[in-house]
Amino acid sequence: MGTATKTRLDIVPLTKHIGAEIRGLDLREKPDDETVRAIYQAWLDHLVIVFPGQKLSQEDLIRATHYFGDLGTLDRPAKYHPPGFSRMLPGIMLISNIRENGEPIGALPDGEMMFHHDMIHKPVPSKGTMLYSVEIPSEGGNTLFASGYAAYETLDPAIRAPLEGTRALHHYNYGSQQRGQGGVEAFNECVHPTFRTHEETGRKAVYVNRLMTVKVMDMEPAESDRLLNALFDHAEKPEFVYEHVWRLGDVLLWDNRCSSHARTDFPSSERRLMMRTTVAGTTRPI
Ligand code: OGA
Numbered sequence: 268m269g270t271a272t273k274t275r276l277d278i279v280p281l282t283k284h285i286g287a288e289i290r291g292l293d294l295r296e297k298p299d300d301e302t303v304r305a306i307y308q309a310w311l312d313h314l315v316i317v318f319p320g321q322k323l324s325q326e327d328l329i330r331a332t333h334y335f336g337d338l339g340t341l342d343r344p345a346k347y348h349p350p351g352f353s354r355m356l357p358g359i360m361l362i363s364n365i366r367e368n369g370e371p372i373g374a375l376p377d378g379e380m381m382f383h384h385d386m387i388h389k390p391v392p393s394k395g396t397m398l399y400s401v402e403i404p405s406e407g408g409n410t411l412f413a414s415g416y417a418a419y420e421t422l423d424p425a426i427r428a429p430l431e432g433t434r435a436l437h438h439y440n441y442g443s444q445q446r447g448q449g450g451v452e453a454f455n456e457c458v459h460p461t462f463r464t465h466e467e468t469g470r471k472a473v474y475v476n477r478l479m480t481v482k483v484m485d486m487e488p489a490e491s492d493r494l495l496n497a498l499f500d501h502a503e504k505p506e507f508v509y510e511h512v513w514r515l516g517d518v519l520l521w522d523n524r525c526s527s528h529a530r531t532d533f534p535s536s537e538r539r540l541m542m543r544t545t546v547a548g549t550t551r552p553i
């Protein structure tokens with residue numbers, strides 16, 4: 268109030284429960300502290316933020332990631348760099364189906380992915396993930412985001428009550444981007460609360476997913492399967508989901524504490540290239 272210089276953010280919600288686009292921001296320019304706080308609040312409110320029309324260097328992407336916390340480090344730093352890039356900065360990962368000498372230059376190369384929370388198989392999962400589109404196919408490869416809050420708040424008490432206070436086991440193998448626990452050796456495993464309380468908003472969210480959750484601990488396997496399948500079916504309902512159709516230059520930031528995401532199939536004959544950073548988690552899920 269009173270000053271004429273204050274940046275007003277243009278925040279446009281994309282669905283009832285999840286997603287907002289922030290227009291008119293060029294992430295190459297550092298916003299003032301008040302604007303950064305407003306963007307952060309919009310992220311907490313909307314779970315997924317879209318910054319359209321960006322043209323970023325790797326340094327720009329890393330700077331923007333820092334508005335939301337510490338830059339996450341990678342288990343597996345990028346081995347390759349795409350055509351036109353002489354190197355990849357530490358902290359930037361490529362998501363791509365492009366192949367050089369038969370090897371994908373990035374992670375999660377091909378096709379459809381089931382709903383998941385990034386790094387849920389780790390003790391302190393990433394707080395957020397930022398994805399920037401550099402090359403996109405002509406169709407498909409959309410990313411779907413589901414609000415874990417909306418799923419929790421509308422969950423049938425007959426499903427919610429027996430799961431309240433339980434913990435679930437998560438398992439991930441980077442080779443299996445499409446199927447859950449299908450007999451593959453775990454890259455990593457971890458147990459977390461089935462319903463997670465977001466440490467900043469205080470809201471509870473569904474914190475299990477079809478790709479990585481193996482079972483509810485201390486529960487009969489048949490009962491665990493029944494409840495989890497009912498929970499996944501509920502949490503993935505279109506009314507809780509925003510489907511992002513990528514445009515070149517979109518930067519997306521999602522909150523892994525209260526949302527899950529999935530990817531639709533896309534033609535293997537077309538190139539898809541994203542640059543990805545993560546915001547490091549600060550606590551074990553509670
Ligand atoms: C990820 C991811 C989805 C996509 O980077 O964690 O799930 O659309 N990506 O590539």
Ligand code: MN
Binds near residue numbers: 383385528
């Ligand atoms: Mn992911």
